Amino acid sequence: MSVESALALIESVKDFKVLFVGDTIIDEYQYVSVLNKSPKENLIPVKYLSSEVFQGGVHAAARHCESFCKAVTVATDGNGVRKVRMVDKNDVRKLFEIHYNGHITPIVERDTAGFDCVIAVDFGHGLIDSKAVEWLTKTPYLAVNAQTNSANSGFNLITKYRHSDYIVIDEPEARLAAHDRDSPIETVMEKLANGRWLKLIVTHGFHGAYAYDVGRSEFAKLPALSNTVVDTMGAGDAFLAITAPMSKTGSIEDLLLIGNAAGAIKCQITGHRSPVTKNNLIGFLKKHDSFRSDSRR
């Protein structure tokens, strides 16, 4: 792994046409300040200050890819789920969340001819049903995340995809899908991959990420690249969206470096105010490299 090879890998996807398939989600933050505890009830009263509405879900993921590839298309259906979170304005900590379920129709088969990579960001709200999984798994190059969230826990496991070329899931998603709480993560990844996936990444929040190249039987890991965190929401989606096109040819070491850099940049952005861009990412990697060289001197 070197920053040079990561930069070359980033350049290699500039003419790619990419299709994102996934659920529509609207993420709304209602910023509040926390008042004193209610004397009568066991609840925490808050005072409303302001709000901000973001296009989340598949649209937020796709936007991360836009500056890296030539064309990014989104396939989704319905007005999606609106997730309203009360957020303490002081520190962007989320206090509680309400889901307003809109209308999501299972997506019907699309023509994927002409796309270099299809990325399924499967938030498990109903867009990708078993029929959709059938056609997705037949596309020439498929990258997937199947998210476990508060609305689908245990019902949207990555094992619903019999085949995929590249997977990015987080550690709880990997352990849930493998039914394995305790084994070392490498054992969980081996169990899960079982010949099904060619490259498998398991992200682990502030610990960074692990990778398994199934074809080469090789593991790699890389600690997180930053400890400046404003908002982690969507960090795994940024990791997937940016590295998926690159996973066709990239080494797992380069994918970990680029993915962790994407995650680190996302963690510094509130909600989905802006996407991770190619310029941000290249700048981050160069800075990281010069910091590493200085600390080796």
Ligand SMILES: Nc1ncnc2c1ncn2[C@@H]1O[C@H](COP(=O)(O)OP(=O)(O)OP(=O)(O)O)[C@@H](O)[C@H]1O
């Ligand atoms: N607290 C953190 N500190 C530093 N880096 C982080 C932190 N949280 C996430 N990251 C970076 O982002 C990557 C993906 O994060 P994480 O494992 O939290 O994904 P996730 O749970 O799938 O998130 P989401 O589903 O909200 O997109 C990590 O591998 C890491 O590089």
Ligand SMILES: [Mg+2]
């Ligand atoms: Mg995730």
